Amino acid sequence: TQLLEQSPQFLSIQEGENLTVYCNSSSVFSSLQWYRQEPGEGPVLLVTVVTGGEVKKLKRLTFQFGDARKDSSLHITAAQPGDTGLYLCAGEYNFNKFYFGSGTKLNVKP
Amino acid sequence: ETGVTQTPRHLVMGMTNKKSLKCEQHLGHNAMYWYKQSAKKPLELMFVYSLEERVENNSVPSRFSPECPNSSHLFLHLHTLQPEDSALYLCASSQDGRARGKGYTFGSGTRLTVV
Numbered sequence: 001t002q003l004l005e006q007s008p009q010f011l012s013i014q015e016g017e018n019l020t021v022y023c024n025s026s027s028v029f030s031s032l033q034w035y036r037q038e039p040g041e042g043p044v045l046l047v048t049v050v051t052g053g054e055v056k057k058l059k060r061l062t063f064q065f066g067d068a069r070k071d072s073s074l075h076i077t078a079a080q081p082g083d084t085g086l087y088l089c090a091g092e093y094n095f096n097k098f099y100f101g102s103g104t105k106l107n108v109k110p
Numbered sequence: 111e112t113g114v115t116q117t118p119r120h121l122v123m124g125m126t127n128k129k130s131l132k133c134e135q136h137l138g139h140n141a142m143y144w145y146k147q148s149a150k151k152p153l154e155l156m157f158v159y160s161l162e163e164r165v166e167n168n169s170v171p172s173r174f175s176p177e178c179p180n181s182s183h184l185f186l187h188l189h190t191l192q193p194e195d196s197a198l199y200l201c202a203s204s205q206d207g208r209a210r211g212k213g214y215t216f217g218s219g220t221r222l223t224v225v
Binding site: 003004009030031033035040041042043044045048050088090092098099100101102103 | 114150151152153155200202210211212213214215216217218219
């Protein structure tokens with residue numbers, strides 16, 4: 001049983017399209033992080049959200065933390081080939097204990 | 111340059127071999143972690159070291175043996191592995207054992223294949 005469910009598992013889109021990926025759990029997070037992992041590399045932190053309802057923007061990426069702190073979404077506007085990668089969410093359940101989801105594999109075609 | 115360096119990048123080993131994975135960080139972090147990443151599975155936390163003391167061991171088989179000689183170096187000693195142990199092994203570090211805020215800094219991983 002996975003504590004964090006990410007959807008979709010795979011997403012292939014054309015350059016310029018918008019997309020949203022989701023991270024869901026039945027448990028409450030103290031905080032949640034999103035990472036992007038490119039092939040052959042380790043994950044790189046994109047953002048940390050802490051407060052329920054919080055929205056953070058990073059250029060074309062918008063991250064939202066659910067009001068109940070059980071879910072999160074990542075929206076990408078006008079996707080580019082450089083956005084290609086595995087997007088991982090990681091939820092903090094107890095102090096400094098993070099559990100990762102399986103990720104969404106995004107492919108943006110030129 | 112991620113600040114966390116892992117060697118080797120790729121490793122093929124037989125089930126009777128003994129090998130070690132190495133991780134090095136010069137970020138001044140005092141917590142280091144080993145994660146296992148298998149296809150279509152969440153990252154699995156294996157071991158946590160904080161201030162060079164092992165603070166977590168997530169029911170990892172004894173054929174995996176970690177070592178943290180100082181706050182900058184972390185090793186994972188491998189012996190008599192099974193083919194299902196083939197995976198990407200990621201090392202990470204964080205400051206003060208709190209990954210919230212600045213998150214983990216990951217290395218590029220060691221792609222391990224057990225034959």
